[in-house]
Amino acid sequence: MNNINLQDDNEVLRFIKTENAEEMATLFEAAAALRSEYYQNDVYFRGLIEFSNYCKNDCYYCGIRRSNANAERYRLSSEQILQCCQMGEVLGYKTFVLQSGEDPYWTDDKIVETVRAIREKFPASAITLSLGEKSRESYQKYFDAGVNRYLLRHETANDEHYQKLHPASMSLAHRKECLFNLKEIGFQVGAGFMVGSPYQTPEHLLEDLRFIEKLQPHMVGIGPFIPQADTPFKDCSQGSLEQTLRMVALTRLLLPKALIPATTALGTINPEGREKALKAGANVIMPNLSPKAVRKLYALYDNKICTGEEAAECRVCVEGRIRRAGFVPSLSRGDFIDMQTTTQTALGSAPAQVAIDGAGAPSKTMHLRCEECQDSQAERAKVPEAVCG
Numbered sequence: 001m002n003n004i005n006l007q008d009d010n011e012v013l014r015f016i017k018t019e020n021a022e023e024m025a026t027l028f029e030a031a032a033a034l035r036s037e038y039y040q041n042d043v044y045f046r047g048l049i050e051f052s053n054y055c056k057n058d059c060y061y062c063g064i065r066r067s068n069a070n071a072e073r074y075r076l077s078s079e080q081i082l083q084c085c086q087m088g089e090v091l092g093y094k095t096f097v098l099q100s101g102e103d104p105y106w107t108d109d110k111i112v113e114t115v116r117a118i119r120e121k122f123p124a125s126a127i128t129l130s131l132g133e134k135s136r137e138s139y140q141k142y143f144d145a146g147v148n149r150y151l152l153r154h155e156t157a158n159d160e161h162y163q164k165l166h167p168a169s170m171s172l173a174h175r176k177e178c179l180f181n182l183k184e185i186g187f188q189v190g191a192g193f194m195v196g197s198p199y200q201t202p203e204h205l206l207e208d209l210r211f212i213e214k215l216q217p218h219m220v221g222i223g224p225f226i227p228q229a230d231t232p233f234k235d236c237s238q239g240s241l242e243q244t245l246r247m248v249a250l251t252r253l254l255l256p257k258a259l260i261p262a263t264t265a266l267g268t269i270n271p272e273g274r275e276k277a278l279k280a281g282a283n284v285i286m287p288n289l290s291p292k293a294v295r296k297l298y299a300l301y302d303n304k305i306c307t308g309e310e311a312a313e314c315r316v317c318v319e320g321r322i323r324r325a326g327f328v329p330s331l332s333r334g335d336f337i338d339m340q341t342t343t344q345t346a347l348g349s350a351p352a353q354v355a356i357d358g359a360g361a362p363s364k365t366m367h368l369r370c371e372e373c374q375d376s377q378a379e380r381a382k383v384p385e386a387v388c389g
């Protein structure tokens with residue numbers, strides 16, 4: 001099906017760098033075919049709840065790093081997180097992803113208590129955490145409380161490059177150790193990296209691929225680096241769409257069963273970025289479930305999309321995009337294929353009216369319209385080829 005020799009570093013490097021349209025098309029087609037073999041054209045939803053933008057770390061690329069005095073900080077309460085999950089449940093999402101900076105306020109006890117409450121209220125849902133680097137004991141506590149998955153991008157697999165992106169207090173060795181611990185404990189694990197981050201070379205990207213081959217994560221998050229105005233990398237160029245797509249496709253070829261998101265960062269650098277990623281082998285989308293009032297504050301990078309909508313509007317927008325790109329939105333849990341616990345559920349048509357309020361709690365009805373896309377569901381039905389974004 002594909003004639004790329006994935007064991008040959010020089011050949012993989014050639015595909016990492018190629019700008020030849022025909023070669024890229026071959027790569028994307030091979031990746032898409034392999035994705036279809038295991039997951040058909042299904043695209044899985046993960047409801048993302050960005051529950052705190054406090055962080056004790058100081059990654060040079062990240063807009064919520066602790067040194068950014070311009071970041072307006074917020075934390076959701078456990079109750080607010082549960083309200084977001086409730087909204088996700090109404091929208092049909094079967095996976096909740098709780099992501100935050102490394103926020104010391106959120107002790108293990110508080111995390112465990114919140115996870116237990118989610119698990120009790122939504123027993124059939126998958127719970128994913130993305131809280132950064134923790135001790136093995138902490139990860140074990142989360143797992144025992146009912147967490148199924150953990151996302152921790154390694155960011156770059158090259159030690160020297162890692163040191164250029166992070167302060168000396170952080171180490172790639174520790175990040176990798178965390179990933180192996182998470183796998184051993186039994187989580188479905190997501191690693192991943194930024195494309196086009198400052199000082200990155202094609203050889204670094206090859207190392208990223210070799211690292212995920214070794215780790216064998218269940219999920220791989222790949223997004224372009226995008227500068228944020230209040231960080232030391234504010235004047236650096238962003239990662240390119242094409243190179244990010246090539247990395248998505250190569251990752252699919254190396255890990256045929258992986259769950260790979262079409263990332264918000266890709267949608268930020270190109271209006272069709274997420275659709276293009278699906279066509280290059282991705283199969284996950286992560287609509288935002290955070291309350292609208294705090295979305296803009298989780299500003300990892302500039303011009304982030306999907307910060308102006310309520311969760312329900314996001315669902316309609318994203319679902320329409322998936323369908324128009326020729327894919328099938330699925331509201332099953334979307335577990336890693338060898339770890340599936342529930343049967344697949346095809347997504348029905350989106351509810352025209354959904355009860356929500358600003359904090360995500362059901363209370364009043366509203367018409368679904370994605371303000372960013374300026375494209376309501378009714379308008380889309382009339383003009384199915386409408387380009388959104």
Ligand code: SAM
Binds near residue numbers: 102152155193301
């Ligand atoms: N604290 C958790 C952690 O460290 O994994 C999760 C939050 S962290 C902000 C989530 C991801 O955002 C990072 O792994 C990084 O890849 C991505 N990110 C941060 N700043 C970015 C930027 N400027 N451009 C693109 N992605 C960025």
Ligand code: FES
Binds near residue numbers: 102
């Ligand atoms: Fe902590 Fe970005 S520096 S989440």
